Amino acid sequence: SRTQHQFKLVLLGESAVGKSSLVLRFVKDQFDDYRESTIGAAFLTQTVTLDDNTVVKFEIWDTAGQERYKARAPMYYRNANCAVVVYDITQTASLEKAKTWIRELQRQADPSIIIALCGNKTDLEARRQVTKEEAQKYAEEEGLMWSETSAKSGEGVADIFISIARKLPKN
Ligand code: GTP
């Protein structure tokens, strides 16, 4: 028989790194070149079926990265089973912001939360500022999952959610 497991996932990261675009790619397999900045937060769901037929349903909170919404973030990461913290590989400052979110999660979120660091916009390789090596090294030191994606091409997007789904405890 198929067992369905439900998990709460929160996306965090600086404005314009592509959080909403990653969710749109994962949930609807679409991409917009001109996406409006998120106001407050958006809620979406999507399921993933693993090789053993386990179905994992993600309840996704796509938060707003603009500074004025920062104080609301705890409402979304509280009780979250997993977090995807996104930076833009073409913006060094966005990795620094991602590190700030990770420190906050490590202090304030559930201690069992699974955190995935995600470098988005790999289609803009020519404008890369953050090397794979430096991001991967940081992720290893902090015990985080790490990968790169392009919401535009779709590269790596489903893999993040599948990897998280595999890691989540299913009792
Ligand atoms: P906030 O809602 O303000 O926090 O921003 P966000 O992180 O949700 O960013 P959003 O998904 O709105 O994307 C911002 C801009 O980056 C949009 O113009 C997207 O089209 C673009 N974008 C997102 N992902 C990619 C990507 O993988 N490659 C490229 N080239 N552009 C991207």
Ligand code: MG
């Ligand atoms: Mg958004």
